[in-house]
Amino acid sequence: MANVVVVGSQWGDEGKGKIVDWLSERADAVVRYQGGHNAGHTLVIDGVSYKLSLLPSGLVRGKFSVIGNGVVVDPHHFVAEVEKLAGQGISITPDVLRIAENAPLILSLHRELDALREDSNSGLKIGTTRRGIGPAYEDKVGRRAIRVIDLTEPDTLMAKIERLLSHHNALRRGMGAVEIDPNAIHNELMSVADKIVPFIDRVWELLDERRKKGQRILFEGAQGALLDNDHGTYPFVTSSNTVAGQAAPGSGLGPAAIDYVLGITKAYTTRVGEGPFPTEQDNEIGQFLGEKGREFGVVTGRKRRCGWFDAVIVRQTVRTSGIHGIALTKLDVLDGMDEIKVCVGYELDGKKIDYLPASMGAQSRVKPIYETLEGWKDTTAGARSWAELPAQAVKYVRHIEELIGAPVALLSTSPEREDTILVQDPFQD
Ligand code: IMP
Numbered sequence: 001m002a003n004v005v006v007v008g009s010q011w012g013d014e015g016k017g018k019i020v021d022w023l024s025e026r027a028d029a030v031v032r033y034q035g036g037h038n039a040g041h042t043l044v045i046d047g048v049s050y051k052l053s054l055l056p057s058g059l060v061r062g063k064f065s066v067i068g069n070g071v072v073v074d075p076h077h078f079v080a081e082v083e084k085l086a087g088q089g090i091s092i093t094p095d096v097l098r099i100a101e102n103a104p105l106i107l108s109l110h111r112e113l114d115a116l117r118e119d120s121n122s123g124l125k126i127g128t129t130r131r132g133i134g135p136a137y138e139d140k141v142g143r144r145a146i147r148v149i150d151l152t153e154p155d156t157l158m159a160k161i162e163r164l165l166s167h168h169n170a171l172r173r174g175m176g177a178v179e180i181d182p183n184a185i186h187n188e189l190m191s192v193a194d195k196i197v198p199f200i201d202r203v204w205e206l207l208d209e210r211r212k213k214g215q216r217i218l219f220e221g222a223q224g225a226l227l228d229n230d231h232g233t234y235p236f237v238t239s240s241n242t243v244a245g246q247a248a249p250g251s252g253l254g255p256a257a258i259d260y261v262l263g264i265t266k267a268y269t270t271r272v273g274e275g276p277f278p279t280e281q282d283n284e285i286g287q288f289l290g291e292k293g294r295e296f297g298v299v300t301g302r303k304r305r306c307g308w309f310d311a312v313i314v315r316q317t318v319r320t321s322g323i324h325g326i327a328l329t330k331l332d333v334l335d336g337m338d339e340i341k342v343c344v345g346y347e348l349d350g351k352k353i354d355y356l357p358a359s360m361g362a363q364s365r366v367k368p369i370y371e372t373l374e375g376w377k378d379t380t381a382g383a384r385s386w387a388e389l390p391a392q393a394v395k396y397v398r399h400i401e402e403l404i405g406a407p408v409a410l411l412s413t414s415p416e417r418e419d420t421i422l423v424q425d426p427f428q429d
Contacts, residue, residue: 002259003217004426005244006327008224009263009317011233011271013297013304015329015412016264017041020057020220022410022417023262026427028215030058030065031207032222033250034240036072036106036136037081038129039222040298044415050088051298055081056220059092066203069100070240070250072136073148075192077106082195098201100252104145108188109168109180110135116175126236127273129299137239139164148200151193154186161185204252211257216427219247219258225317226271226356233356233363236275244321260426262409263323265314267331267396270304272297276363279307279343293333310343310368311403316356318406325409325424328397332381332413340375340396343368344403373399383413385421 004023008014021043024030037053043060044050054077056065067073078099082092110132117123118130128134139145144164150157161182169179211217221242226232228242240246244261248254268289271277280286286306289295295304317323334340345354346366357363376392383389389397401407411421 002427003211003219003257004260004262005219005221005247005258006262006264007221007242007244007317007321007323009265009314009321009323009326010224010269010310011226011277012222012224013040013270013272013295014224014264014266016221017043017052017057018412018415018417019262019264019327019329019410020218021045021060022420023218023426024058024061024063026216026425027058027063027218029207029210030056030063030218030220031068031247031251032056032066032071032220033068033247034070034242035222035238036131036133037074037077038131038133038238038299041222042298042415045417048088050085050090053081053299054078055085055092055097058218058220059085059096060090062090062096065097066207066251067097067099067103068203068251069102070246071100071103072106072133072140072240073099073103074106074132075151075189075196077131079192079195094198097199098203098206099148099196099199100203101147101149101200103148104136104140105148105189106132106136107146107185109185110139112177113168113171116177120175124235125274127275131299134239139167142167146189148196151189151197152200154190154193157189158182158186207251207253211253217257219251221247225263225321226313228320231320233275234358235360236273243317244323260325261321261323262426263314263317263321263326263406264329265326265404266329267309267334267400268293269307269310269313270295272300272302272304276366277305277307278312278346278366278368279310280305281307289333293330308341308343308368308370309400311400312343312346312354313356314404315354318404323406325407325426326404327410327412328400328408329412331393331397331411332379334375334396335379335381336377337375340373341370342373342399342403344371345369381414382419383421384419
């Protein structure tokens with residue numbers, strides 16, 4: 001019996017949606033435990049594409065799913081995403097979805113603050129998704145957040161909103177933004193409360209009960225480990241912990257609930273937003289990867305920055321997330337290249353290092369040290385066994401395993417779930 005955590009091992013967009021979909025067939029429950037609707041998970045099922053931001057991917061197949069307390073929930077977005085899926089024939093009811101009563105809410109004021117900061121010339125531009133994620137988490141740790149359960153207590157809600165606004169209106173005055181009337185926030189919440197309240201539950205309890213019954217839980221991480229608020233390229237990160245350990249506090253289970261960590265890893269590297277990216281190829285190679293890999297953000301439509309595989313950061317993620325095995329995705333994007341580079345270390349101020357340094361300055365100064373591998377001409381797209389892969393492609397995969405210190409458990413060779421080579425089943429580990 002095993003519970004599996006799926007995490008992105010780079011800067012997000014590694015193709016988690018497909019892998020979670022693939023694994024969810026073997027799971028009894030799928031749980032989101034951090035982030036919010038900044039995530040963008042694409043699932044292709046029988047040629048139909050489903051794009052999810054806040055809802056756990058298991059829902060598309062009717063699998064029992066949970067939005068854990070570690071997630072920040074935009075109630076208006078929640079309703080819109082549920083309606084969008086209903087339009088695609090997928091009905092989301094409390095039979096298949098529960099939301100943690102203690103999850104904090106994202107309000108319109110968080111979205112506005114996110115955008116005000118991103119547009120300000122004096123602040124540090126992070127290139128956020130502008131969905132209010134950071135400001136909502138700030139209020140959570142600042143102990144003034146409105147939480148999902150507060151929607152069930154309209155009488156005391158007003159006092160909580162006033163307390164929240166005493167902080168936000170002071171901030172807004174300083175930024176030259178108009179102050180907010182508590183009634184506006186109250187109305188904003190009450191207009192959707194009826195559509196959220198039926199989903200509220202004690203998630204920590206129901207998950208523990210399911211676990212004790214021997215059910216398999218799949219924890220669906222969002223973003224990637226290099227966007228982790230502690231272990232990522234700070235301050236160019238998201239505002240949650242994206243490393244695998246977060247699955248426990250973000251859902252209310254103890255750390256022993258995690259049996260296997262699967263790191264989703266793209267065969268090259270991409271990043272959206274600002275911040276260091278040592279192997280970035282701002283040239284025709286990056287353009288080739290971006291076009292062939294269709295590297296555009298699911299949430300914001302932004303073009304992703306592209307570059308060579310960076311074994312330093314993935315090796316670090318293997319350690320900070322305790323990754324047991326990886327799912328390697330998008331290998332076919334490299335098909336047809338004459339040669340392929342892999343970053344095996346960095347040079348920092350004339351010295352060789354084998355880790356990502358913590359300081360912002362050093363992160364921007366590191367120079368990648370590359371190894372060059374021979375490419376392959378035949379396609380890997382749609383391969384369903386190792387035997388179908390060109391010898392050089394197998395060599396590339398084996399070399400990556402060696403460099404990062406973790407084996408390939410799954411190899412994904414197209415967005416279709418059947419195009420997956422299974423080496424080691426994470427649930428059977
Ligand atoms: P935020 O999460 O909207 O605050 O954005 C912070 C940083 O995380 C920005 O660089 C975003 O581009 C990045 N980010 C947030 N969510 C995702 C994601 O799902 N995939 C990739 N990057 C993301």
